[in-house]
Amino acid sequence: MTQTLTLRVNHETHELVVPLGTSLLTVLRNDMALNGPKYGCGLGECGACGVLVDGMAARACVTPVAAVAGREVITLEGLGGPESLDPVQQAFIDCQAAQCGYCLNGMIMAVRAVLNRKPDATPEQLRAALEYNLCRCGTHVEILAAAERAVRLNAAAIGGGHDAQFPSE
Template identity: 60%
Template sequence: MAIDLTVNGTPQRVEADPDTPLLYVLRDDLGLNGAKFGCGLGQCGACTVMVDGRAVLSCVTPILLMQGRAVTTVEGLGTAEAPGPMQRAFIEEQAAQCGYCIPGMMMRAQALLQEQPDADDAAIRRALEFNLCRCGTHMRILRAIRRAADTLRHAETGVPNGRAG
C-alpha cells in the first residue's frame, strides 16, 4: 500500500504493509536512524518522533495512520554541522552518555516546548516519564531542556534568554 506523508519537511511516498510500524519505515525505507528500537512495545520512548507536532511512539504506530501527516524525527531538528536549539543544548550540557534514549527525549521535549514554551521542571519531568534512561544524566537532560527553552524563547522574542526587560 502506498502512503503519502511528509518527513522532516520533505514529501515522501512509501510502499508498506499498512500495519508496518512507522519506526521501521523511518529506519529501513527512509534511512533515518535517529529514532531507536528499544522495547517494541511503546514502553521505553527510544522511538519517539513527532507527528503533527505531538510526541508519538513510532514502534507502535502503524504507517497506515500516517497518510497525509507530518512526521519530524531528530534528524529534522538540525544537522551535525548546524544543530538545532534542542540538539545544541544537549551537546552543551553533555546530556548524553550512551545516547540511545536521547533522540526520543529530544523529540518529546521539543513537542512539549512547542506546546508549552514556558514549561517548568515539573512539566518537563511529566513529559519525560515515557522515556527511560539508565545512564543517570537526568539532571543534565533537565538543564539541556531548560537551555533549549531559553534559546527558543529568545528566537521568538529577540530578547536575550526570552525575558523582557
C-alpha cells in the first residue's frame, strides 16, 4: 500500500507517493537525493540522521514520513550553502570539528535546534543537546568548541552582542 503526501523540505513543497511506514530518512536520501542526513544506526540512537522538524531536532531514521506531512523539514542542505553558511556550519569549519565527518550532520543539526530555542545557550545546555549524538572518531572537544563558537556567530548574525559566558577568541 502507498500513501500520497505533501512534504515541505528545505523551503520547497514536494508531492510524493511512498509505501506506508516509510521513514523520513529513506525519502530524504532516496527520493530527494539529500545526503546530509546519514544512515547510522537505524535506531534513532546515534544522531547521524538528524534533521529539523519545525525547528526542533528529530531523528529521521525512526520518524515516519507521514508524521511530518505539512510540517517544515530542514536538512543540512537547507541550513546554508557555500555562499551563505549558517553560523553553526561556519563554526564547525572554523573549529575544524571534523575527522571522518559522518556524525557532523547530526551534531550541526542538534546545535542549530538548540540555538533556535535558546540563542544564548550555555556550554552545559550545548553539551546536553549533544549528549546522544555519537562521534566514533573522538572529535568531541572540537565539536564542543564549535558549538560554543556557534553561539557567538549566531548572536552576531541575529544582531546580538557577545555572550559573556564564553571567553573571547
